[in-house]
Amino acid sequence: MTYRPSLQGQDHKRDQELLTAIDGPVARITFNRPTARNAITSQMVLDMMAFLDRVAADDSVRCVVLTGAGNHFMAGGDVSGFGQVLEMPSDERRKELERRVRVSIPIFKHMLTMPQPIVARVRGACAGAAVGFAACCDFIVADETALFLVAHVNIATSPDGATSYALPRKVGPAKALEMAMLGRKVSAQEACEWGLVSHLVATDQLDAQVEAIVEQIIALPASAVGSIKALFGQSFHNTLDDQLQLEAETFGLCASHPNFVEGVTAFLEKRKATFNSA
DSSP: OOOOSSOTTOSSOTTSSEEEEEETTEEEEEEOOGGGTTOBOHHHHHHHHHHHHHHHTOTTOOEEEEEESTTOSBOOBOGGGGGGGTTSOHHHHHHHHHHHHHHTHHHHHHHHHSSSOEEEEEOSEEETHHHHHHHTSSEEEEETTOEEEOOGGGGTOOOOTTHHHHHHHHHOHHHHHHHHHHOOOEEHHHHHHHTSOSEEEOGGGHHHHHHHHHHHHHHSOHHHHHHHHHHHHHTTTSOHHHHHHHHHHHHHHHHTSHHHHHHHHHHHTTSOOOOSOO
């Protein structure tokens, strides 16, 4: 299987700024402004929120792929659109920009809590809020051209896009501060060494690696995969006692699912399990 930004069941025409599709068990989202390095717009935010809301509630979807059209993942917010607020009084400007950032909050809540794993396919620029989008994914597959830059400090603002939440959890607080406060550009190789990128491959292997991970995910028991994502997500907030209790509850919940019966039966019968049939 190869990466396909346009599929049967696609929700939007190719000239739309955000391409979305559900292809069987795989949902795909493509930032589609290649001439602007896929910088995100307000309409793209609204479209992505609506699509993720739909996907999160769809048990038949077992994996999400997020990428950008052309040679770049995404260059963050469209800074050219900020020009119209410069003439506003400072208090009005503060309220307007805060409103714009707040609008996207549901996107990151979905990405971090929805049961389906999200695989980011990254090449070229991953800058500004795009780093937050990528860090909120469960797996980042990048090629050698990928470059990660939390660029907000260069326009005298702080990060958005859940960057301050997701990035420290991926690379640790020291590396995250270096990126956000000093505007440090991080190469694909460094991002892999830091733990931000889970798979680093040559450009001609990028699509194949993404699809290999997708195929592996959709073959796994969706009930267990969703539980693992939720369990690990809660571990940063829970006390030890709470987390151990949650482990017990989650294990029991998984054991109540038909996938558990199939997994144990297949193990005892020394055969490969076939999950997600019920």
